[in-house]
Amino acid sequence: MKKDTTMETKGILKNIWDELVKRNELDLLMWLATRNGVLSDYEMRMLACKFVKETPLLDGGTTFDLLDGTCKKTVELSESYAENLITNKALAIARNDTGKVATRLIIDNRQYYLFEASFAAYSAAEEDAYRAIYGAQTYSLRAACRAFSNRGMEIAKEAHVKILAHRYGNPFEHKTIDFSQLLQDSMIISLKQLIGKGK
Secondary structure, three states: OHHHHHHHHHHHHHHHHHHHHHOOOHHHHHHHHOOOOOOOHHHHHHHHHHHHHHOEOOOOOEHHHHOOHHHHHHHHHHHHHHOOOOOHHHHHHHHHHHHHHHHHHHHHHOOHHHHHHHHHHHHHOOOOHHHHHHHHHHHHHHHHHHHHHHHHHHHHHHHHHHHHHHOOOOHHHHOOOOOOOHHHOHHHHHHHHHHHHOO
8 A cells, every 4th residue: 555655646746747847847846856855965966067067058158168167177076076076175175266256256347147157156066965956056047147138047947947857857757765745745735736727
């Protein structure tokens, strides 16, 4: 009975995930992806770096192209940290260096889109994986918007949905955790009702 219930729960959540992807609901996908157990710390950290590296700009580049050498190195070190190849101390040093770059951009030059991109790199190096993925996603999106206005944000949002959808696939297809408690969340209950009505 427990196995059947677990499979039913995962099926419901899998359908919700797929529907949110279909509807390009970035904010809701981010919320669902960061619920306890849905993504591992490793997956969230790697997604954070992917947001910085692959958020598209209207000129054909990405937010990663907006970064200087220091910030690019920080993103790469953040990936190494996710792989347990560097220490917390090394990550903190890189994050601090990137913070200085971002501060200089905003104080000296007021180049806001470059500041946002640099702060996305800074966020990817957060020690807490939840803060890393949210900060990197948010500030890379802001950089795209600052650089190319609302149209830039629309394209970046679509790209972020694709990153969440395809980097690790639908997390409810392969996770073995019991997500029954998540079904009791008021947001999930609302999403079930909305999807069930086909609105």
